[in-house]
Structures are given as structure tokens and as C-alpha cells.
Amino acid sequence: QKEVEQNSGPLSVPEGAIASLNCTYSDRGSQSFFWYRQYSGKSPELIMSIYSNGDKEDGRFTAQLNKASQYVSLLIRDSQPSDSATYLCAVKDSSASKIIFGSGTRLSIRP
Amino acid sequence: GAVVSQHPSRVICKSGTSVKIECRSLDFQATTMFWYRQFPKQSLMLMATSNEGSKATYEQGVEKDKFLINHASLTLSTLTVTSAHPEDSSFYICSAHQAGTNTEAFFGQGTRLTVV
Secondary structure, three states, X not given: OOOEEEXXXXXXXXXXXXXXXXXXXXXXXXXXXXXXXXXXXXXXXEEEEEOOOEEEXXXXXXXXXXXXXXXXXXXXXXXXHHHOEXXXXXXXXOOOOOEEXXXXXXXXXXX | OOOEEEEOOEEEEOOOOOEEEEEEEOOOOOOEEEEEEEOOOOOOEEEEEEEOOOOOEEOOOOOOOOEEEEXXXXXXXXXXXXXXXXHHOEEEXXXXXXXXXXXXXXXXXXXXXXXX
């Protein structure tokens, strides 16, 4: 069974600080990795995708990938209260067309 | 990003009736769509993979005769919850992928189903 593991949280971060979200996965052949944000009662929204080892930056968000360690992370700089949500790590199955989701990390930004 | 439209966003039905949920990719062709269910404070649970022009692939434990999936075109997949029961009440979400190797999943808005 291929798995994606995340700390469920809640992770509490003061406003303006850096929030760090981590994820590990079991499918060593995976090549595509994603971070989704989900507000309560809403469907997930894609915020970052990453395919190569290293860092990928988009605004306040930076995704980091280390395939050797099977580790993906998401950094959110200058955290805002509006960043409070559940963040889902997702990994594309290397042998099927589906994407495997982690259980999500609840992030709370305190003013 | 690509747009996926899901309808209805909210539905209430009586026990024993059937409910159809539509998922459309508006600006791209989706050979594969996925149906998820999410209970409160829980993660997404993949129910089935919907393939255009062929039978859907169901995840273990999901009853294919209860959750009927049709993917008749490259832009539309439907999920029908048959003989609904209160325990089927949940948030149902579809996603669609664009063709290609590195392909993100774009989600519909979700359907909140309440069976009374």
C-alpha cells in the first residue's frame, strides 16, 4: 500500500513567521508532488507542484523535494491568518494514474 | 489553473432515493477523473477512477453497484449514489487531470450530500 504521511497538527504559528509543513512518501518511483490547501467545507486548491529535487518558490510559498529521502516540504513565509487551513501533501502514483493524498496538516496562524 | 465544475454544490435527499452528481472539465479534456469522499475532519478518500469510454476502477471497499460512475465524454463524469442512506451523507469531490506526465489534479467545488 503506497502511503503519504503528514503530521496531522494542529501546527500553530505566529503571524509573520515561517510555517514549515513536512511530508514523507513510500512510492520511490514517484515523479510528481503537490501541495493543496483546503479550507473547512471547501474542496482542495492546488498551491504548488514540484517535480525535481531542490527548491521551487512561488510568492510566499517554497516547496522542497528530496527524492533520495522521499521527503517533501512546504514553507510559508510571512504567515497570514488567511493561511490557516489544512494542507494536503499529494504524490502521483508511479504505476497508476491516481494521486495519493496525505491526511493533511492543520495549520493555524495566530495574530 | 484548469477549471473543473461540479454540480450540485449541495443536495438533500430522502433515504432510498438516488442522487446524481456531475463533474465537468471546462477548459481541457480529461481522460481520467477521480471521485473522492470526505467525512468531517477526515482526509480525502479515493472512491474510484473514472476513465473515459471504459468502466470505472473502484477502490477496495467501495460498492460499484451503489456508486455508479459514468464517464461518457472527455469533459463529463457523473457519480450516482443509488438507494442513498443517511450514512452516505458526506462531501463528495471530483478531480480531473490533464493529459501528460506531470499532471496536477484540479478539483471541483464539491457536493455536500445529506440523506434524511
